[in-house]
Amino acid sequence: MFDVLEIRKEFPILAKKVNDKPLVYLDNGASSQKPISVIETIKNCYENEYSNVHRGLHFLSNLATEKFEAVREKTRSFLGAAYLEEIIFTSGSTEALNLVSYAWANQNLEYGDEIILSTLEHHANIVPWHFLRSRKNVKLVWIDPDENGQISFEMIEKKISSKTKMVCITHMSNVFGSIIDVKTICQNLKKRGIVTVLDGSQAIVHLEVDVKSIGCDFYTFTGHKLFGPTGTGVLYVNKKRIEEMVPFIGGGEMIKNVSKDDVTFNQSPFLFEAGTPGIAEIIGLGAAIDFVLSFDRKSVLEYEISLSEYARAKLQRLDWLAKHSFHSDNLAIFSFSMEGIAHAHDMATILDANGVAVRSGHHCAQPLMKFIGVPATCRASLALYNTQEEIDMLIESLEKCKKLFG
Ligand SMILES: Cc1ncc(COP(=O)(O)O)c(C=O)c1O
Numbered sequence: 001m002f003d004v005l006e007i008r009k010e011f012p013i014l015a016k017k018v019n020d021k022p023l024v025y026l027d028n029g030a031s032s033q034k035p036i037s038v039i040e041t042i043k044n045c046y047e048n049e050y051s052n053v054h055r056g057l058h059f060l061s062n063l064a065t066e067k068f069e070a071v072r073e074k075t076r077s078f079l080g081a082a083y084l085e086e087i088i089f090t091s092g093s094t095e096a097l098n099l100v101s102y103a104w105a106n107q108n109l110e111y112g113d114e115i116i117l118s119t120l121e122h123h124a125n126i127v128p129w130h131f132l133r134s135r136k137n138v139k140l141v142w143i144d145p146d147e148n149g150q151i152s153f154e155m156i157e158k159k160i161s162s163k164t165k166m167v168c169i170t171h172m173s174n175v176f177g178s179i180i181d182v183k184t185i186c187q188n189l190k191k192r193g194i195v196t197v198l199d200g201s202q203a204i205v206h207l208e209v210d211v212k213s214i215g216c217d218f219y220t221f222t223g224h225k226l227f228g229p230t231g232t233g234v235l236y237v238n239k240k241r242i243e244e245m246v247p248f249i250g251g252g253e254m255i256k257n258v259s260k261d262d263v264t265f266n267q268s269p270f271l272f273e274a275g276t277p278g279i280a281e282i283i284g285l286g287a288a289i290d291f292v293l294s295f296d297r298k299s300v301l302e303y304e305i306s307l308s309e310y311a312r313a314k315l316q317r318l319d320w321l322a323k324h325s326f327h328s329d330n331l332a333i334f335s336f337s338m339e340g341i342a343h344a345h346d347m348a349t350i351l352d353a354n355g356v357a358v359r360s361g362h363h364c365a366q367p368l369m370k371f372i373g374v375p376a377t378c379r380a381s382l383a384l385y386n387t388q389e390e391i392d393m394l395i396e397s398l399e400k401c402k403k404l405f406g
Helices: 004-009 036-049 059-079 093-108 127-136 153-157 182-191 279-293 297-316 344-353 366-372 388-405
Strands: 087-090 114-118 139-143 164-170 195-199 218-222 233-237 255-259 262-265 322-324 333-337 359-361 377-381
Touching: 036 059, 036 279, 059 087, 059 233, 059 279, 087 093, 093 127, 093 164, 093 195, 093 218, 093 233, 114 127, 127 139, 153 182, 164 182, 182 195, 297 333, 297 388, 344 359, 344 377, 344 388
Parallel strands: 114 139, 114 164, 164 195, 195 218
Antiparallel strands: 087 233, 218 233, 255 262, 322 333, 333 377, 359 377
């Protein structure tokens, strides 16, 4: 049974007081807190298991390599990928998406080719494509979401031309919490030979993801939102695409042989993991995946849906608050503002004085801010450890904002 009060005990930081008030942490979309199991795993790695990986023959190097590579297998199974070489460790989604841009798209797209992007995207899934446009003169074609924050295959289909080579899209909006039907999108695009890049940074935290069943070419996520350490991320690459990729960063690990005038390369995933990785961090990511899988994920999702419904209903009652895309299917993320009355940063400061941590700003989604016509929003984002009482605290603090700003 899913017991939120028991789960909270696993997160030491949640017992903290902020500004003399109990911490209400509603900034999970930016980064989530870490359970004891992740903290202890990292500590244990440095105390008992640490050395550099892959290179040494001594006991600790073998042990660290074993632990590190076990996380690759765990991640493969977690994502439903078929092969280990499809799992590339990165420092986060940002690096993963840049890797797709440099290692795959740079090789396979030509002058005039088109990439479809949605206005929902985080800058991490926009800027690498701007860079590619500068390098290769490709065209970026944009799709705006509907009023529910949705992008459908039909909307994408209208933008497809004979030049369309890729569609890069988020699995879940980090501003609206809308979940995109990426399976229908990828399966239809596959039939047309269009490559799909999915940003799973938010979705992976809430949904069971099976890349084989979705049928995408690339899928990325970042470890720190999934209760894991910072500096960890994953790029899933469908095996078919691996053969079309060239290395992006050169250095140790990714080579077989180096002479003064020649280099021969290692295979995937090592080919794309030059240099010493975040060893303890990746091992910590393994603990985070174990943590997520220690619950019945369906029960967790049910809990998050009911908490989201509670939050949505309470926020809806604040009729002076501008709510951005509050559809009932959207999950765990709520963006709101007090247009013309208070800046989102001022709201967040008042909330912070009450111990309530939310994010304010453009959420690295400036094209989306422009689309909804605001410079910034306040964003409350929920995780499995949040409670109805914490939502009540958010509402109480927002009422204080209203009183203060009039
Ligand atoms: C949807 C989405 N994509 C990408 C990222 C980038 O993640 P990272 O900064 O960990 O690379 C974020 C983080 O906020 C995100 O929410």
